Amino acid sequence: MAKIIIPTPLRKFTNNLATIEVEAINIRESINALSSLFPDLKKQILDDAGEIRQFVRIYLGDEDIKVLNNEKTPVTHDAVISIVPAIAGGISD
Amino acid sequence: MKLVLNKDLMDKMVDHAIESYPMECCGFVFGKEQPDGRILSEVHRAPNNQSGDQRRRFEIDPLDYLKAERYALENGITLLGIYHSHPDHPAVPSIHDLKQAVPFFSYLILAAKKGQVDNITSWQLLENEFEEEKITIENRIETLN
Numbered sequence: 001m002a003k004i005i006i007p008t009p010l011r012k013f014t015n016n017l018a019t020i021e022v023e024a025i026n027i028r029e030s031i032n033a034l035s036s037l038f039p040d041l042k043k044q045i046l047d048d049a050g051e052i053r054q055f056v057r058i059y060l061g062d063e064d065i066k067v068l069n070n071e072k073t074p075v076t077h078d079a080v081i082s083i084v085p086a087i088a089g090g091i092s093d
Numbered sequence: 094m095k096l097v098l099n100k101d102l103m104d105k106m107v108d109h110a111i112e113s114y115p116m117e118c119c120g121f122v123f124g125k126e127q128p129d130g131r132i133l134s135e136v137h138r139a140p141n142n143q144s145g146d147q148r149r150r151f152e153i154d155p156l157d158y159l160k161a162e163r164y165a166l167e168n169g170i171t172l173l174g175i176y177h178s179h180p181d182h183p184a185v186p187s188i189h190d191l192k193q194a195v196p197f198f199s200y201l202i203l204a205a206k207k208g209q210v211d212n213i214t215s216w217q218l219l220e221n222e223f224e225e226e227k228i229t230i231e232n233r234i235e236t237l238n
Contacts, residue, residue, distance in 0.1 A: 007162055008172045009197040018166055055193070057155045064155065082159045087175055088143070089190035089200075090117060090150035091182040
């Protein structure tokens with residue numbers, strides 16, 4: 001089963017679980033499986049159109065799925081998927 | 094929420110802010126969450142990946158973030174937040190900090206000037222607004238073990 005690492009800011013939606021294992025053949029199925037397990041997490045990752053939110057990145061291993069095949073990227077049984085929130089900021093203009 | 098850390102960790106963040114001046118620095122804070130507050134045990138520097146003006150903005154590479162989460166998992170600690178500096182600006186969150194903030198994290202801000210840091214504050218996003226956290230410096234922190 002593929003393992004999904006949940007970032008600490010989103011663990012309140014997974015009963016504080018840091019990793020979740022899902023059975024899936026690609027990234028899209030992995031996210032759907034995760035959303036089924038934790039419905040409140042879904043809207044944190046996907047927008048109303050079902051697309052991955054602008055400030056969220058999905059990594060397979062060390063690769064951004066954007067440089068792979070996006071949500072169609074295949075996952076193997078030993079895959080490690082990470083949900084990564086964008087971290088940025090700075091002083092006022 | 095109370096944030097407890099020792100002087101060594103504070104010095105590491107201060108040194109980073111001073112070395113990076115006039116650019117913004119950034120990094121991760123790790124530790125454990127306890128009922129009465131957060132106990133920091135480690136701070137790690139992260140490169141400022143901002144492609145624009147690093148004197149006014151910081152950005153953490155998603156891969157650096159991912160590695161920080163992995164490090165926390167491997168070491169039985171929690172990634173509790175992010176620190177960054179505000180060169181020549183006060184240690185209060187800006188509108189840019191608010192736009193990019195995620196709930197749960199402690200956001201430590203260091204007000205940096207040339208060769209010194211004037212003030213350090215910590216903030217947490219609650220109901221779309223920042224609430225300041227009380228920072229407590231302790232010489233020894235033994236509650237982690």
